[in-house]
Amino acid sequence: MPIMPVTDSMFLLAESREHPMHVGGLQLFELPEGAGPDYVSDFHRQLMSLVDVRQLFRRRPRGPVGTVGQFAWTSDEQLDLEYHVRLSGLPRPGRVRELLELTSRLHGYLLDRHRPLWEFTMMEGLQGNRFATYTKVHHSLLDGVSALRLMQSSLSDDPSDMDVRPPWSPRVRTDVFSGGGRARESAAFDPVRAVQDLFQEVRGFGSATTKVINEAFREQSATLSFQAPRSMFNVAITGARRFAAQGWPLDRIRAVGKAAGATMNDVMLAMCSGALRRYLLDLGALPDKPLVAAIPMSLRTDASIGGNAIGIILCDLATTEAEAGDRLRTIHDSMLRGKAVYHGMSRLQILALSAVPLIPLAVGMIPGMVKVAPPAFNVLISNVPGPRKPLYWNGARMQGVYPLSIPYEGQALNITVTSYAGNLEFGLTGCRGTVPHLQRLLGLLEDSLVDLEKAFS
Structure with missing residues (x-):
């Protein structure tokens, strides 16, 4: 099995009971017409019969559990599907x-970690003639873009398609059990070419670094990691989580962006800014300086699935601005400057330079350091493009998909959004003991969007 890139192994090395390093997705489905009371349990039994499992979902760390030896993957050829695929009933x-x-x-x-790092739970008993699924995968296996691509590839845009397989099982039987997959993996990797490509990128790294240092003196966005204020989110956390989710029509967000001359991503960030400002004001905890958000950006240039390829842009959320229009304009300008800093750089250079604002996250894992080390940013906000058309799973229409992400030590709140079938779906993941009344942010997001609509009407 392959050696882990450092962008994958770091999620294993950083994990502890207080800091789970997995991502997830909550999907809501409508029961197909004519579905009986045993539809979900029958569906679960059908899934349990699909013993052909993708190689990606057989991976587990090769190194000893509890050591720093997780630098390579091994394949679990005795995978216990009953452990990974579960059925739960919601309480009334x-x-x-x-x-x-x-x-x-x-x-x-x-x-x-003794098993492949994923779980899948079907949940029955949901009101409104619906059921739900929750997928949980370690971040060392998949980033958000990979996870959405895999989900999309395992569903269908045809409601009559009754041969839709789950994410862990391919439609066509692969050579997982024959070993041919490993042979192709080895054949596809050219170590000489890889070293040559790495040398070319590293050779240009010095000039790229000089460019960013120069930009840092001219552009605020490159120095935001030194300007983030302390906030109630930037504290030590526990492993318990609280999750809230809701979707908004993309047409509303697109209309604000068009009127303001901003992108939909800018409007999404302005929604978050207004909601966080009101939330912190109500708690008497709004900092005197504007919050800074870390915005992950995908560096994938192909349709590959698996691993991590992420850069970081820092954005001024303008939470000190009382007017919604002023907040959006500041966010738009900040994002333009942040993107300009990385213009013309290679993927390796962007990865390396994006690591700078993430250093405090690693330092924060040292006990007590969160109290003394200044935060590089205040909140992570991700936007992962999703499917544009409605998708179906053996006739069951997916109503919504809501991402769950990772709060880090010193970063108690993570906001991740994805688009789906005309909606922008928000998933808010917070430390249960640190972020009180997390669900209130959903109502404040709506209020923030209304304020933006009024500002640019």
């Missing part, structure tokens, strides 16, 4: 509230 009355409570608890548990 089966509202979205109960669904989010169960999802919050599931997201707080560590994955077992």
Whole structure:
């Protein structure tokens, strides 16, 4: 099995009980017409019969558990599908509230490193003739873009397609059991070419570094990691999680962006800015300086699935501005400057330079350091493009998909959004003991969007 890139192994090395390093996704489905009371349990039994498992979902760390030896993957050829694929019933009355409570608890548990690092839970008993699924995968296996691509490839845009396989099982049988997959992996990797490419990128790294240093004196966005204020989010955390989710029509967000001359991503960030400002004001905890958000950007240039390829842009959220229009304009300008800093750089150079604001996250893992080390940023906000058309799983229409991500030590709140079938779906993942009344942010996001619509009407 392959050696782990450092961008994958770092998620294993940083993990502890207080810091689970897995991502997740909550999907809501409508029961197909004519579905009986045993539809979900029958569906679960059908999934258990699909013993052909992708190689990606057989991977587990090769090094000893509890050491720093997790630098290579090995394949689990005795995978216990009953452990990984589960069925749960929601407590009555089966509202979205109960669904989010169960999802919050599931997201707080560590994955077992003796096994492949993923779990899949089907949840029945949801009101509104629906069921839900929760997928949980370690970040060392997949980043957000990979996870959405895999989900999309395992669903269908045809409601009559009844041969849709789950993410861990390919439609066509692969050579997982014959060993041919490993042979192709080896044949596809050219170590000489890889070293040559690495040398070319490293040779240009010095000039790229000089460019960023120069930019740092001219552009605020390159120095934001030294300007983030302390906030209630930048404290030590526990492993327990709380999750809240809701979607908004893309047409509303697109209309604001068009009127303001901003991107939809800018408007999404302005929604978060207004909601966080009101939330902190209500708690008497709004810093005197504007919050700074870290915005991950995908560096993938192909349709590959697996691993991590992420850069970071820092953005001024303008939370000290009282007017919604002023906040959006500041965010738009900040994002333009942040993107300009990386213009013309290679993927390796962007990865290396993006690591600078992430250094405090690593330092924060040292006990007590969060109290003395200044935060590089205040909150992580990710936007991962998703499917544009409605998708189906053996006739069941997916109503929504809501991402769950990782709060880090010193970063108690993570906001991740994805687009799906005309909606922008927000997933808010917070430390249960640090971010009180997390669900209130959903109402404040709506208020923030209304303020933006009024500002640019």
